[in-house]
Amino acid sequence: PYDDPKEPIFPEYGLKTVEMLDPLFIQPTVEWIDQKNMEFLYTHRDKRGGEFKLHNSRVIHIPWAKLGTMMFGRGVIEIGIRTMLAKIGLDWALGEVMYRYGKPFVVINIEEASKKELKKAYEILQNLNPNTGFAGTERHKFQMMNPQAINPEPFVKFYHINQARALEMPYMVFIGVQKGQVSGSEVDFSDWYQTLHSKQEIKFSAPIHTINNFFLKGNWDGEIF
Known part of the structure; x- marks a missing residue:
C-alpha cells in the first residue's frame, strides 16, 4: 500500500524517498475522505499537465508566512527571490542614472532653426568630447548643464530592508556594519x-x-x- 500515493502511510511501512513539493503545484481544494478524522487527498499538478492524488499523511507542510487566506502561505524564500530579481533591475537603473548625471548635459539652442540646422546641431552633439569645441553665431546658444544627481541610497536601503526581512535577519547584521558603529542595544x-x-x-x-x-x-x- 505504501506504493500508492492515495493510501495513508504508517511508520512500519518505512520510507522509500523524501521529496520536496512546490506548494504552487498543490491545488487549494482537497478531496475529503473522512472530515471527522481530517483525512483527505491533495491534488498535485505539474507544469506539463500531469496530475496525481496524494494522501495528506504523506505530506509534511511547514508554513512560514501565511498571507490572507492562502492555504499554504508564501515562503520567505520566494519573497527573497523576488527581491533579488528586483535588485537586478535596480542595479541597471542606478547605472543609467549615474551615466546620465555623471557628466554635463549639453544643450544647443538655435533661434528660428531650419531642419537642416537642427540635424547639423544633433550631429555636433553626437561628436562632442573633451577635445572638441563649438563655434556658432549670435543665433546659437551653447549650454553645459549640470543637473543634480539622484541619491540612490533610499532605493538601495529599501531593497536591503526587504531582503533582510525575507531572511528574518536584523538590518544591521545584513548590511554588515563595522565594529563600533552600533551599540549592543541596537543589535x-x-x-x-x-x-x-x-x-x-x-x-x-x-x-x-x-x-x-x-x-x-x-x-x-x-x-x-
Missing part, C-alpha cells in the same frame, strides 16, 4: 541567535523527527524518543 546578537534556535526547534525538529522515525521503524524496527 542584540544573542536575541537573534536565540530566535534562530527557537525556529529550528519549533519548525524543523518535529518534521525531521517524524521522517527519521518512519525510516528507522520501517527498516530496523527502531524509534527515536
